Amino acid sequence: MSNRVTHLKAAHYFSVASQTLSYTKAAKQLHVSQAAVSQQIRLLENYLGVVLFYRSGRDMRLTSQGQVLAEHLDQAFEHIGKGLESVKLEPLEGTLLVSGLQSFVSLWLMPKLWRFSHLHQNINVKLFSSDEREDIHSGKIDISIDNLINHQDNISQSLLLSSDIIPICAPELAKSISFEHPTDLLKCWLIQVDTPIYRWEAWFAEQQISPLRSKKLLWAEVNSWYMGISAVKAGHGVFLCPRFMVQEELEKGTLVQAFPHILSNKINFYVNFAKNSPRRARIEAFVDWLREESNGQNDAPIKTGPHQSLPWP
Template identity: 35%
Template sequence: MDRRLRHIALLRCFDAAARHQSYSLAADELSITQAAVSQQIRNLEEHFQVKLFSRQGRSMGLTKQGNTLAESVAKAFSELSSGFDRIQTEPENGLLTVTASPSFCSRWLVPRLWKFSAVHPDIQVRAVASAQYEDVRHSDIDVAIRQGEKVIDNVHQETLFIDPVFPICSPKVYEDHKLTCPERISQCWLVEAIGVGRDGFSWNDWFKLAKVDIDPTYFKWMEVTTWEMGINAVLSGHGVFLTAGSMAQDLIDSGALIKPFDIQIEPGLKFSLLYDEESPRITRVKVFTEWLKEELSAKKKPDDKSGFKRTHT
């Protein structure tokens, strides 16, 4: 072991002084006298033969060497705190932070969270809409639901479900354009989401699957950046949107939207579940993820491998 680590008590004092840029405030935090802080900093400087603080008028400031050491000490103490957290498991009750893409959050997750709260009223779920792959090991995120094929190291990752992709439209568009065969869709406004997770799930892919020859230069086209924007577009009667089943199934069930054809891109879009198995909140993480899987399973039918009911063909 590095013998310099025996000065960890002095480093604790140095860390407080560096954060506050004040010996007196550091003394208040550590419940010791300002003179004791000054002495400990002096001992540290003498041992390493380097000046860590310099006086700037009536205040103290870090020297270049002091700033370098302060950054390393702060990281080390942060890592220690993280380690302490990991060996202290919190009770089941408490706050749980869950993140998912903005569209999945608003279209699927948030409308169902009342069911979880009804069964587990002592677990408060905070839903965070984000398109990023957050670090569930070193952040306040407990559970992440992510779409796509990206693999994250050092965390638990499993496939939550695989979602088929298919066209949807309003009943009015269905009737006005007489969508009795896939070829007629090419005469509609085509709405397509672009961005993360869309590779292989475009209109070109769907028309190829439907065996429809198309002329891309003829299309009336609109691109959106989220599934939710596309769904809102077709709800207003604007064309046909190619979407993942989980984003629109409730609207299909209610009759607000129609799935005109039983032609869907499969296996479809992969949704993954990620969490840190060493999280201090692992007990409530397990409770939530079990509920999540049960809620997804409740949508399945024996003849539907996609996991979401087909309601219109």
């Protein structure tokens, strides 16, 4: 079977020459001398017993047999090139494309990113924030951070951050209302994100209170954590929000936890990347850094998938 695959180099040179229709140009593309191309193609012609090119005055053309061969080969070498490229390790330095949920990126990642850039001056991180899950295999993204469990093969997913969901508000509001019992919260705007979980209903339910009976309850639903935080910063209401997103504000006192009870459902953020990405060196550097940054902010130990640079499991 494989004995019929010979003269690979010659076939490659021919394939390039069949596109340029010039040995000289092909030679330039291949970074070899024109003579090398000429010799290889002659070799191939002799092996096949077939003339592949003929010259018609100034320019050169494929014979019909050359046509046939070229059509087969062009595809094939295209495949080989892509194949090699797709597994070849790129050097550590270069660009890294990172995508994450909007609020995570702006509230957690962005503020810390300067430290990574400092650590790896040769890695140029491009951040994308998006509310959709990104396709890691497409090549548009190297690393994606989201809060969904991933079941795809060849994707490594590991827990980056696990955070409590707490009710927060502006310190002025807390002072003016002085929360003592959960039902005190019903006096003001309640804000939440529009997910099925992380809702006020759950928070009250966990304390045996059904807030829904009180129809007077004022609330707003926002479609990103970021918007909710903006709202409470302006002093308008209480928001159920992952603690890590407001860590600094809590420390500085520009925001406060409105009530001690926290949702039993934590929010988890996962790092995802293609195990076989050619940029795995860069990815590894970034993910290692992410882990370091998340240490201490994390209640649960970090669970990580099998490490792919060591191929044996």
